[in-house]
Amino acid sequence: MIYVLYVIVSVICIYTARHYWFTLNRLFAFQRHPYIDIDTADWPPVTVLVAAHNEEKVVANILSALMTVKYPEDKMLVIPVNDRSTDRTREIIDEFVERFPGRIRPFHRKEGKGGKAAALKDAMELVETEVILIFDADYIPGAGLIRQLTAPFFDPEVGGVMGRVVPMNCGTNLLTRLLDLERSGGYQVDQQARMNLRLVPQHGGTVAGVRLSALREIGGWNDTSLTEDTDLTYRLLLHGWKTVYQNRSECYEEVPETWPVRIKQIKRWAKGHNQAMVTYGLHLLLGKHRASLRERVDGTLLLGVYIMAPFTLVGWALALGVFYQGVAPLHGIVAILSVTAYAAIGNLAAFFEIAAAVRLDGSRKRVCLVPFLILGFAVSIFAVSWAAVSQVKDALTGAEFHWDKTERFRKAAS
Amino acid sequence: MNPFLAVTGLILLTSALMVLPLVPALAELHSKSDALPLSVIQQHTGEIRFFADGFRSYMKGVEPTLRECVSSGSHATGTMPDGSEYLVLGRGEEALFLPFRERNEFKPVVIASGSDLLLPSETNFSKDIYSAGSVIGGTKNRYRAILAEKEVRLGRDSSVMRWVHAVGEFSADPACRLYGRVSSDTGVRLSEDCSFLRLNAPYIAIGPNADPKQEGLQVPADVTTHQRLFHDGDFEIRAGEVFLGNLVVRGRLRIGAGARVRGSVKSEKELVLESGASVDGSLISASIMQIGSNCAIRGPVIAERMVLIRNGTHCGTLENHTTVSAPEIQIEEGVVVFGTLWARDQGQVVAEL
Numbered sequence: 001m002i003y004v005l006y007v008i009v010s011v012i013c014i015y016t017a018r019h020y021w022f023t024l025n026r027l028f029a030f031q032r033h034p035y036i037d038i039d040t041a042d043w044p045p046v047t048v049l050v051a052a053h054n055e056e057k058v059v060a061n062i063l064s065a066l067m068t069v070k071y072p073e074d075k076m077l078v079i080p081v082n083d084r085s086t087d088r089t090r091e092i093i094d095e096f097v098e099r100f101p102g103r104i105r106p107f108h109r110k111e112g113k114g115g116k117a118a119a120l121k122d123a124m125e126l127v128e129t130e131v132i133l134i135f136d137a138d139y140i141p142g143a144g145l146i147r148q149l150t151a152p153f154f155d156p157e158v159g160g161v162m163g164r165v166v167p168m169n170c171g172t173n174l175l176t177r178l179l180d181l182e183r184s185g186g187y188q189v190d191q192q193a194r195m196n197l198r199l200v201p202q203h204g205g206t207v208a209g210v211r212l213s214a215l216r217e218i219g220g221w222n223d224t225s226l227t228e229d230t231d232l233t234y235r236l237l238l239h240g241w242k243t244v245y246q247n248r249s250e251c252y253e254e255v256p257e258t259w260p261v262r263i264k265q266i267k268r269w270a271k272g273h274n275q276a277m278v279t280y281g282l283h284l285l286l287g288k289h290r291a292s293l294r295e296r297v298d299g300t301l302l303l304g305v306y307i308m309a310p311f312t313l314v315g316w317a318l319a320l321g322v323f324y325q326g327v328a329p330l331h332g333i334v335a336i337l338s339v340t341a342y343a344a345i346g347n348l349a350a351f352f353e354i355a356a357a358v359r360l361d362g363s364r365k366r367v368c369l370v371p372f373l374i375l376g377f378a379v380s381i382f383a384v385s386w387a388a389v390s391q392v393k394d395a396l397t398g399a400e401f402h403w404d405k406t407e408r409f410r411k412a413a414s
Numbered sequence: 415m416n417p418f419l420a421v422t423g424l425i426l427l428t429s430a431l432m433v434l435p436l437v438p439a440l441a442e443l444h445s446k447s448d449a450l451p452l453s454v455i456q457q458h459t460g461e462i463r464f465f466a467d468g469f470r471s472y473m474k475g476v477e478p479t480l481r482e483c484v485s486s487g488s489h490a491t492g493t494m495p496d497g498s499e500y501l502v503l504g505r506g507e508e509a510l511f512l513p514f515r516e517r518n519e520f521k522p523v524v525i526a527s528g529s530d531l532l533l534p535s536e537t538n539f540s541k542d543i544y545s546a547g548s549v550i551g552g553t554k555n556r557y558r559a560i561l562a563e564k565e566v567r568l569g570r571d572s573s574v575m576r577w578v579h580a581v582g583e584f585s586a587d588p589a590c591r592l593y594g595r596v597s598s599d600t601g602v603r604l605s606e607d608c609s610f611l612r613l614n615a616p617y618i619a620i621g622p623n624a625d626p627k628q629e630g631l632q633v634p635a636d637v638t639t640h641q642r643l644f645h646d647g648d649f650e651i652r653a654g655e656v657f658l659g660n661l662v663v664r665g666r667l668r669i670g671a672g673a674r675v676r677g678s679v680k681s682e683k684e685l686v687l688e689s690g691a692s693v694d695g696s697l698i699s700a701s702i703m704q705i706g707s708n709c710a711i712r713g714p715v716i717a718e719r720m721v722l723i724r725n726g727t728h729c730g731t732l733e734n735h736t737t738v739s740a741p742e743i744q745i746e747e748g749v750v751v752f753g754t755l756w757a758r759d760q761g762q763v764v765a766e767l
Binding site: 032034035037038039040041042070142144151154155156157166167168169170171174177180184213240250251252290361363364365366368369370371372 | 435660
């Protein structure tokens with residue numbers, strides 16, 4: 001039992017060191033934004049895919065925003081991917097098609113496998129451009145965002161690009177405020193540090209882009225994956241394509257406003273991430289491919305972030321067990337576990353990362369809410385652990401993954 | 415002490431210490447004093463003309479006064495709605511005789527007439543300048559911002575702290591320092607020893623002899639190849655060779671004299687483009703890039719550390735504008751960039767590299 005605990009403490013310490021490294025790098029080191037200055041170019045044709053499954057509340061907002069972005073009109077085609085919607089999504093999209101002839105080509109999917117990856121896979125029959133940008137329907141891109149997300153593709157090594165997600169409904173309640181802090185830490189520090197250090201910035205599947213030839217090379221969208229973005233990140237990496245993160249390419253999104261929706265969302269993320277870990281983890285770390293040593297190590301650690309939740313719970317249980325057994329040398333271990341578990345927080349950006357991110361964002365009072373993150377952490381650690389357990393159960397019983405769409409809270413645009 | 419009281423006291427104290435960090439959190443949760451979404455740039459303020467466009471709108475408030483002064487040949491002073499003082503000049507040359515250099519003198523927004531605005535030397539213009547005509551500056555001046563509907567010419571050893579936009583050509587005499595954004599709807603011409611950060615114009619000519627109309631790179635309108643060659647270690651495209659496709663090199667990359675790449679290239683380490691070489695796509699280096707004389711690059715030129723560009727090289731074409739960007743750029747006279755030249759930390763015109 002004690003040796004298992006040693007292993008758990010060691011792994012948590014590695015994650016703790018990683019969080020410190022990222023935060024210090026973000027605060028004090030050179031920041032890489034190599035493509036953000038490309039503001040003049042012979043811009044390539046792009047296709048913007050907007051994934052929409054029952055999105056009547058939000059789809060009009062994103063289509064309106066896309067019609068006003070600063071990108072040559074004749075080089076940008078918007079394809080709303082209406083995935084088997086049963087609400088007014090189709091009607092709203094068709095109204096926009098009529099209002100903006102030639103600029104929007106709808107893809108109305110009436111049947112087929114569920115999930116975003118499956119819908120995007122089917123929509124690829126309409127895509128003819130080398131650069132593909134992807135948005136979920138609840139996002140609202142700014143005027144310069146399409147250019148910013150397209151610019152990295154001038155680099156022939158870049159296969160994917162990811163922008164920064166900023167919650168727009170952060171002031172609604174405690175949950176949205178906590179998610180706002182988490183997003184801040186995850187993007188402002190974690191993603192940017194990985195970009196700075198030439199590690200593995202993660203493709204987020206929205207406010208993102210992918211190169212068509214790279215996508216074809218890696219076999220297209222994987223519709224068996226619950227998180228097509230994580231899956232894409234690793235397949236690109238294994239084939240020698242870089243995913244780059246653009247911290248200044250910001251886009252508003254809507255975050256969950258209720259705990260059940262949040263729990264469902266994070267459970268899906270955890271399952272998808274764990275699925276990618278099982279599929280690519282070993283090959284990434286030890287296989288023959290083009291990823292550098294630092295990419296192999298960081299990529300493996302990134303794959304492990306959601307499995308750290310049950311790992312930490314087991315560590316706590318073991319620590320309590322050995323403490324009550326009265327094993328003397330364990331007092332130090334218990335202390336280390338307590339401190340590092342508090343700091344590392346497996347699946348979330350660590351507290352100090354978040355505080356640093358809030359400072360970098362220039363926010364003032366919201367940093368006061370950091371102590372409340374322990375609440376979000378407690379919910380997440382149990383939700384993610386439960387997801388891992390049910391995933392193992394599903395694997396043993398042969399049950400198929402089920403894709404759950406995240407509920408929207410915005411009032412429908414009139 | 416009563417053990418019961420001691421334990422109760424300890425529990426209360428511990429609870430108080432636990433709750434203490436939550437007090438400011440609860441206060442913020444209740445007051446929502448910092449609960450607005452993070453300000454995201456929705457209006458694309460990164461657009462180089464953003465400030466100039468805003469200033470032009472701002473100046474519309476004094477258009478009637480300007481018209482009156484032009485027709486009467488007089489000048490007028492007043493206060494903008496935001497409290498800034500302004501000076502409207504009916505005749506631009508009148509500025510030469512105004513007491514800008516006197517201590518505690520009023521430092522207004524200067525507005526010129528349709529005639530050119532002539533500015534004295536060795537003067538600090540601490541407010542924005544607008545001219546409906548051209549702006550011809552004296553030597554050793556210091557400007558905050560300039561917007562001109564025709565040309566702007568800065569005298570030797572002048573500096574601009576924030577931005578300049580000229581509808582006509584912008585030119586800077588030797589040793590000027592351009593700390594902010596400089597843009598022109600016509601063209602930009604810099605002289606020797608000028609330093610710069612961000613320039614944008616249909617052409618940016620370095621030195622008096624750089625000719626934007628001179629025939630540059632002849633390339634097909636669209637490079638359609640998506641084939642990619644990946645090479646670990648150093649790589650060389652020999653002189654005169656034609657390489658078709660995109661190239662990614664994990665080491666150093668040397669493109670020999672007169673060689674041509676029909677695609678885009680990226681190197682993780684130093685990238686050297688020898689004289690007369692050409693690239694139809696983009697040129698990217700994660701390190702330092704050296705571009706020899708008389709080269710031609712059609713797409714963006716991006717280096718993560720430094721770019722050195724020798725004379726006679728053209729980046730972009732008159733029809734296809736592009737971006738040259740790096741933290742540090744050193745550029746010889748005779749170079750022409752069509753589009754954007756952006757040095758994040760420092761850009762410098764040098765006589766010889």
